[in-house]
Amino acid sequence: MRADGEAIGEAILEVRDLVKHFPLTRGVLFKKQVGAVRAVDGISFDLRRGETLGIVGESGCGKSTIARLLVNLERPTAGRIRYRGQDIGKLSGGALKAVRRNIQMVFQDPYTSLNPRMTVGDIIGEPFDIHPEVAPKGDRRRRVRELLDVVGLSPEHINRYPHQFSGGQRQRIGIARGLALRPEVIVADEPVSALDVSVQAQVVNLLERLQEEFDLAYVFIAHDLSVVRHISDRVAVMYLGRVVEMGTDAEIYEHPTHPYTQALLSAVPVPDPAARQRRERILLTGDVPSPANPPSGCRFRTRCWKARPKCAEVQPLLEVPSWLEEAGGPAAHPSACHFAEERGVVAGA
Ligand SMILES: Nc1ncnc2c1ncn2[C@@H]1O[C@H](COP(=O)(O)OP(=O)(O)OP(=O)(O)O)[C@@H](O)[C@H]1O
Ligand code: SF4
Ligand SMILES: [Mg+2]
Numbered sequence: 001m002r003a004d005g006e007a008i009g010e011a012i013l014e015v016r017d018l019v020k021h022f023p024l025t026r027g028v029l030f031k032k033q034v035g036a037v038r039a040v041d042g043i044s045f046d047l048r049r050g051e052t053l054g055i056v057g058e059s060g061c062g063k064s065t066i067a068r069l070l071v072n073l074e075r076p077t078a079g080r081i082r083y084r085g086q087d088i089g090k091l092s093g094g095a096l097k098a099v100r101r102n103i104q105m106v107f108q109d110p111y112t113s114l115n116p117r118m119t120v121g122d123i124i125g126e127p128f129d130i131h132p133e134v135a136p137k138g139d140r141r142r143r144v145r146e147l148l149d150v151v152g153l154s155p156e157h158i159n160r161y162p163h164q165f166s167g168g169q170r171q172r173i174g175i176a177r178g179l180a181l182r183p184e185v186i187v188a189d190e191p192v193s194a195l196d197v198s199v200q201a202q203v204v205n206l207l208e209r210l211q212e213e214f215d216l217a218y219v220f221i222a223h224d225l226s227v228v229r230h231i232s233d234r235v236a237v238m239y240l241g242r243v244v245e246m247g248t249d250a251e252i253y254e255h256p257t258h259p260y261t262q263a264l265l266s267a268v269p270v271p272d273p274a275a276r277q278r279r280e281r282i283l284l285t286g287d288v289p290s291p292a293n294p295p296s297g298c299r300f301r302t303r304c305w306k307a308r309p310k311c312a313e314v315q316p317l318l319e320v321p322s323w324l325e326e327a328g329g330p331a332a333h334p335s336a337c338h339f340a341e342e343r344g345v346v347a348g349a
Contacts, residue, residue, distance in 0.1 A: 010048060011047065012048065012084055013046065015046070016081075018044070036292065037291050039062045042242060051234065056238065063189070101131055101183065106189070111194070115162075119158065119161060148176060153176070167196070168196075186217075187218075187219045187221075188220050204227075208231060225252075235247065239260050244318070245260070248333070250330060253265065263284050266281050296312055297311050321340045
């Protein structure tokens with residue numbers, strides 16, 4: 001979230017009805033498709049210049065698949081992603097390369113995402129091999145030193161190897177690499193999940209500072225609502241390949257209307273013991289169903305304490321429920337539930 005209060009800009013990424021199905025096959029010689037894992041199943045959102053959109057949900061709900069679609073590591077089964085009005089799926093050659101330069105990714109695990117045999121200088125400078133127009137050969141070392149400085153590492157460590165750094169420092173190296181091409185968008189897939197809690201805040205603070213300095217937009221993925229709270233302007237909550245609720249930071253954390261969001265929030269640690277006492281913990285029963293065979297109607301119905309017959313028959317759409325819209329106020333935001341309503345869940349500040 002921007003600390004300078006500057007207005008967030010126009011939509012630079014437009015995601016519409018995005019679908020990614022992975023075929024399930026049987027047979028060795030003659031592969032026959034027997035089904036599909038519906039990893040991402042009809043997702044739409046905008047990302048505006050300079051904003052942070054948090055994406056949250058349990059393991060396997062499709063977060064990394066969205067990240068990979070956004071940076072074009074996967075091709076969508078259906079739907080489209082537009083970057084500044086251009087449909088990424090229809091681009092090729094130089095035009096595609098130019099878009100890819102502007103949307104970079106930071107990965108979860110700084111231990112495995114950096115090549116152990118390369119020096120940090122080579123790791124951070126590698127994107128320049130693909131885009132030499134950004135930094136001519138003679139200028140690269142200087143640029144890499146600058147990047148090390150920008151992410152809070154010593155430029156003198158340019159010849160060191162990843163194992164010579166701590167986890168938090170390695171994530172800084174990954175961020176420097178993501179910044180090398182001066183992108184407009186960074187897709188960060190659980191960038192702090194593998195780090196100690198004490199280091200997480202430092203990396204989040206760094207990302208916030210860089211956002212202001214370079215006017216970056218972030219898609220920030222996490223499985224824990226408490227991690228995205230401090231950095232996100234808006235949050236999308238995912239369940240089994242779909243977004244179930246989307247809203248501003250205050251709408252989601254203080255006025256959640258979808259039962260799944262309410263359950264997730266009720267599990268967020270509360271530092272204040274009095275608030276902890278008051279809080280009602282919602283325990284979800286049952287496992288997350290397989291994305292190869294999601295429940296009919298509302299996908300959350302097998303674990304929802306409010307489920308009624310309609311929930312099995314009609315799939316709720318992600319829109320502002322009419323009764324909440326009429327009442328107005330912060331509960332009037334998109335929620336994919338037939339019976340969306342506010343329920344006080346003390347999540348702590
Ligand atoms: N290449 C693939 N082939 C087949 N299935 C896949 C592939 N990639 C992902 N999946 C499946 O798609 C679903 C969504 O996976 P994804 O990695 O996007 O989830 P996630 O929300 O990032 O989970 P996590 O929190 O564990 O990282 C999972 O059921 C996963 O097994
Ligand atoms: S639509 Fe029904 S099952 Fe789904 S979240 Fe709402 S009440 Fe629960
Ligand atoms: Mg993932």
